[in-house]
Amino acid sequence: MRHLYLFLGLFIFFNCSSEDNESETTYPVLTASDFSPNSEGSYWMYNVDSASADLPEMDFSSIDSLYIVSTSNAAYTLEANNGIGADGSMNSILTSGSLSTTDTTLTYSGALDLPIDIVVDQALEISDLILIDLEADNGSVLSTIEGAFTETIDIQGSMIPINVNFELFSAKEDLYDSKIVNGVSYTNVYEGTLNFNLSVTGTITIFGFGQNINIIESQNILSIRYYYGANLGLLRAESEQGFELAPEVIALIDQTGGGNEFPSSATVTGVEALINYVIN
Numbered sequence: 001m002r003h004l005y006l007f008l009g010l011f012i013f014f015n016c017s018s019e020d021n022e023s024e025t026t027y028p029v030l031t032a033s034d035f036s037p038n039s040e041g042s043y044w045m046y047n048v049d050s051a052s053a054d055l056p057e058m059d060f061s062s063i064d065s066l067y068i069v070s071t072s073n074a075a076y077t078l079e080a081n082n083g084i085g086a087d088g089s090m091n092s093i094l095t096s097g098s099l100s101t102t103d104t105t106l107t108y109s110g111a112l113d114l115p116i117d118i119v120v121d122q123a124l125e126i127s128d129l130i131l132i133d134l135e136a137d138n139g140s141v142l143s144t145i146e147g148a149f150t151e152t153i154d155i156q157g158s159m160i161p162i163n164v165n166f167e168l169f170s171a172k173e174d175l176y177d178s179k180i181v182n183g184v185s186y187t188n189v190y191e192g193t194l195n196f197n198l199s200v201t202g203t204i205t206i207f208g209f210g211q212n213i214n215i216i217e218s219q220n221i222l223s224i225r226y227y228y229g230a231n232l233g234l235l236r237a238e239s240e241q242g243f244e245l246a247p248e249v250i251a252l253i254d255q256t257g258g259g260n261e262f263p264s265s266a267t268v269t270g271v272e273a274l275i276n277y278v279i280n
Helices: 003-025 089-094 246-257
Strands: 043-053 060-071 077-079 097-101 103-113 126-132 143-154 158-181 184-206 209-229 233-244 266-280
Touching: 043 233, 060 089, 077 089, 089 097, 089 103, 089 209, 089 233, 089 266, 126 143, 126 158, 126 184, 158 209, 184 233, 209 246
Parallel strands: none
Antiparallel strands: 043 060, 043 266, 060 077, 077 097, 097 103, 103 126, 143 158, 158 184, 184 209, 209 233, 233 266
16 A cells, blocks of 8 residues: 555656646747847837037937848848938947847947047948847946057148047946836847047147147047847937047147137937837
């Protein structure tokens, strides 16, 4: 009889275990392409709000319309506003190059388009900037891109050779099971940040001797916090961009009778918020 009790106990245990396993719900594994749909015919519309007390032309509200213009395997390109270009900072970047995905990453290669004008004219080309990495730890840096170049700029009628050093880095902040973005609750939301640091030095000639001066001391001139939603794409981007000229160059402008045609500092804040979309 004791053997019978043991057999019945084992039967009940294994039967319950089997039923428990069968009742477990399995969820599909998300990939980077889920956060960045790239099927032709898909489009996204964003409210763009830009505010600046320093630059009146950067104080505006508009709508950005982004859409897929080409796709090939895991790579694709976006365009905005019938080819005119995007108004939002993040949208400007996304539409200035190409995007590509692996199972776990979304990367960008192309130009870094800064809506705010600074003393540097040369376009910055970047490659393989990681915007999303699903396997990275929260708070970890995903990409660090450094570079330097030289050019000549006009300051109050004087042509000054300059040296530009920059660093662009992206980071994963969090991956939420659910989060309220733009007043709407979404599931599976990825949060990341993008920062662009710049320094500019120049050489001026005084009584036949060259002298190095700071034009823009090392500072973040662009910071973006962005949110991607699974099966939707970019939900929201919050940006701050600006600069402050170094005291040396401000003194030089004053000494040469400079006016106010170029501000010594400026700050612009912006928000791009998804308001409509079609995913094919």
